[in-house]
Amino acid sequence: MKRNRENIPVTPDIEGVPRVRIALFCLAVPLLLFLSLLLGASGQGFPDVHSPVGKAILNLRINRLVMGLLVGSALSVSGVVFQAILRNPLAEPYVLGVSGGAGLGATLAILFGAVAFIPLSLPVAAFVAAVLTLFLVYGIASRGSGGSPSVYSLILSGVIISSICSSLIMFLVSTASADGLHSVIWWMLGNLQPVPLEQRILSTVLIGAGFIVTWLLGSRFNALTLGREMAHYQGMNADLIILGGLLAATLMAATAVSIGGMIGFVGLIVPHVTRAMFGPDHRWLIPLSAVSGGTFLVLCDAVARTVLAPVEMPVGVITALAGGPFFLMILQRKMKNAWIA
């Protein structure tokens, strides 16, 4: 029996991961997901599946649930990866400019009407723009550093590029027609309206691929939190892992942005809470964050469509309202401890 530092027996762990908590978590998730099906703008309670209206409502809610799981898990896992690689508790897709770039690409696709004519143009535009942004950020940060940029220059150039992207989006929005304006604004606030089937399938494949790559790299991320140099000494190709991790995380974030719009703070909150609950071992943290991030966003969406029913709020408003204070809390703790839970 293991004992903690006061020499009191503690719960047996799987290599330091609390088993009991994981079991409870596995029970809670399906319950919470089912609960979200009971909430909606059309009223609380399980829809009557025998009437055509009830069927349609249930169908719609299930679609929203799938969207929420997809977007929430993608944003959370990419947040986990960015925080591990950059060794910074405040890192997330937004900080690196990735979300901003994806947003700019998607805005261009919407405003120039490509979305209406070319299927899948939205996710493709978002991903291409996000990758270009990542390379731009990485390139600016690498200048004069011999190819491997410091974390600080990465974050600094990420923040700069990110704000340039949002200025460009604002510019495009301000010159857009009233019709385009509405769809861009609605999309920018973040929402989980179901997207066309082929886009949903493509997004699932892309996010799934990103998830598998990052999960496979889990133990390398553990070593990378000790620094690029230490990871190298541990026998890893640190630069390749950093690049691969950044690309996979970018793919996931860009795909999430292309289907859910700019939903902020999920990539920040979920990794922190999951780490506080289950510890920082990335072999576990990545799948657990995917599940908890998906569930969190599904619940936020259920709240968004219920509180002002029958008016529906964009889910991004709820996550931002929850995320802002949380962000401050982390900052405070970071200042006290210099390390994070």
Next chain:
Amino acid sequence: MSVPALSIDSVSAGYGDHLVLDSLSVQIAKGEFVVLIGPNGCGKSTLLKTVAALIRPSSGTVRLFGEDVRKLRPSARSRILGVVPQKVESPMAFTVHQIVMNGRTGSSLPWISLSEEDHGIIERSMIYTDVFDLRDRYFMELSGGEQQRVILAMVLAQEPQIIMLDESIAHLDINHRYEVLRILRRLNHEHGMTVVLVSHDLSLSSEIADRLILMNAGKVIVSGSSEEVLQAEILSRVYDCELQVQQDPLTGAVHVTGVLDGVNKGSERMRPVHVIAGGGTGIELYRRFGLYGYRVTTGVLNRMDSDAEAANALGIEAVFEKPFSAIGDGAYKEASEMAGKAEILVVSDVPFGSGNLINLRLAKEALDAGKEVWIAGGIAERDYTDGKQAVGQVNTLLAEGARTWTSLHDLMMELKRV
């Protein structure tokens, strides 16, 4: 003869255009305990990083047990060579056990748990470095010494054959330092582990090492036993300051200490010195002469020159000319009078042009008056006058009894001897 554990053949390496290692060669045998010493910036850490393939050498090769380190796969390299950096931090709340596990999980897939053997190795590593009782504590909450032992345990879990430590113990208290050293010595004795330690503590190094390697300016200066390497003369030159070496007659331990007496109190050394400098070449001379209690004067300097600023700041008596103009007769006469009171005249490695060539006439006057004159070597490289007039004048001065100096340390020693 067996293959050396570590063989470095004429390796040059650095950062960008700045070369830190200058065609350095050294071999370390299996089972040796070697301590690398040398002043800051001499290239010790760069050497370690080059050996660990973190830095690509611009020429030369590094071999681990005969294999080119750049051709080794990273995972194979990590089973031969373990490195403990100066300081390792994690931004996340990993426990000690999880940190040490990194030594085994580096290349494992997420769904494969560690084997019994892996767990055994992790446990043994923690016991060996005495962190087993800390295994459920958070790494970042531990003291510096404990953290260093945890990292050592993680590196030992790689089961390397060579272990290198980069000043990892420099910031530890003496008790923690000895604790880590004891672990290293045990590894070396019991397991034949080859140990390469970078250290600043010369006395401690002499106690523990089979061999000391003294580096300076990217080269190996001398390599051998502590008696061979820790000689006052060699160390004083490399560290560019006066050092004394004493051997304890009881334990045989070597103590290297700096010389503090003489600083600011050698009243017998209150000999007046006049320094001819400019462009920042005089700052170190002023500082060092002042520190050793000489009465320093200097000139002629142009105002706003960095030496003029330094002389002002240090309260040194000086003669100034207007900024950016040639030295005039007025200033020269004043300086001549001032230098006349000095017993020694020192010319720094200041470049000479038509504007300040006249300062060399001060040296001529001092020499004619039978005083000691010291001129920095290498005048040809800093003579910008037409027809190399400065070179001609300096050669005449040298022929008439002036002497050259190259290192400040040697100059101070020579002056002290007189």
